[in-house]
Amino acid sequence: MEPERVAYHRSVPGAEERISQAAIEHGRPSYSWRFGQDRRLEMVRRFVPLEGARILDIGCGIGTYVRHFRQYSDDVHGVEVEEERVREASAELPNIHLARGEALPFPDDHFDLVFSNEVIRHVDDDRRTIAEAVRVTRPGGRIVIFAPIGCTRSRPTAPTSWGRYRFGNIRS
Numbered sequence: 001m002e003p004e005r006v007a008y009h010r011s012v013p014g015a016e017e018r019i020s021q022a023a024i025e026h027g028r029p030s031y032s033w034r035f036g037q038d039r040r041l042e043m044v045r046r047f048v049p050l051e052g053a054r055i056l057d058i059g060c061g062i063g064t065y066v067r068h069f070r071q072y073s074d075d076v077h078g079v080e081v082e083e084e085r086v087r088e089a090s091a092e093l094p095n096i097h098l099a100r101g102e103a104l105p106f107p108d109d110h111f112d113l114v115f116s117n118e119v120i121r122h123v124d125d126d127r128r129t130i131a132e133a134v135r136v137t138r139p140g141g142r143i144v145i146f147a148p149i150g151c152t153r154s155r156p157t158a159p160t161s162w163g164r165y166r167f168g169n170i171r172s
Contacts, residue, residue, distance in 0.1 A: 040117065040146060041068055048142045053112035056136065058101045058129065059119030063089030066096070069115075077111075079104060101129035109138040118148045 044050070050072035057065050060078025062085050069076045070093070077095040080086050089096040099105050101116070101123045114133040123129045133143050 037064070037068070041065075044113070044115065044144050048113050048144065050113070054110065054138075055113045055115065056104075056106070056111045058104070058114065058116040058133065059122065060089060060096065061085050063093045063096060065115060065117060066093055077106070100124070102132060104132045104136050106136045108135055109141075110136045112138060112141045114141070114143045116145045118146055120145055120147050 050069065052075075053073050054075045055069045055073055055077065057063075057069065057076070057078040060066050060080050061082075063078055066076050066078040066089065075095075077097065078089060078093070079097045079099040079101065080089065081098070081100055083098060086096050086098045097105055101119065102125050114137050116129075116133070120126050120129065130143075130145075133145075137143055
C-alpha cells in the first residue's frame with residue numbers, strides 16, 4: 001500500500017497546515033466563514049428568495065453553507081462524498097447525505113435552489129452533475145454554481161481548471 005501523500009499549505013504566514021491527498025483532490029472544507037462567503041451568500045440572495053425555500057448544497061463539506069442557508073429556511077439539505085465530512089456536519093445539522101453530485105438521492109423537481117460552491121472541478125463527471133442539478137430543481141427554481149479560477153501562488157495545491165471553466169458567476 002502506498003503511503004498517503006501530503007502537501008503543506010501556508011494559509012496564515014508562518015503557519016503550516018498538513019493537507020491529505022484526499023483534501024487536495026476533493027477540496028478542503030471551510031472551517032470559518034469569511035468575507036468572500038458573505039459576499040457570495042448576498043449574491044445568491046439577490047437572485048433567489050431563500051425564505052422558506054427548499055435548498056440543496058452539492059458538495060457541502062462540513063455544512064458551512066448549509067448552516068447559513070438555515071437562517072432562511074429549515075428545509076436545507078447537503079450532499080457530500082466524504083464520509084468523515086458527512087459525520088462532522090451531521091453532528092450539528094439535519095439532512096446531510098452521503099452522495100455524489102452525479103447521482104443525487106432526491107426526486108425530480110424537488111428544490112427551489114441547488115447550490116454548489118467551488119465543487120464542480122472536483123466531481124468525476126461535471127456534465128452529469130449539472131444534469132442531476134437540473135433534474136432535482138423545480139420548474140422556476142434556480143441553480144447557482146460558483147466555479148474556481150484555478151491555481152494561484154496562494155493556492156499551489158489546487159488543481160488547475162483545465163481550461164473548462166471561465167472566471168465569473170453563472171446565473172439564470
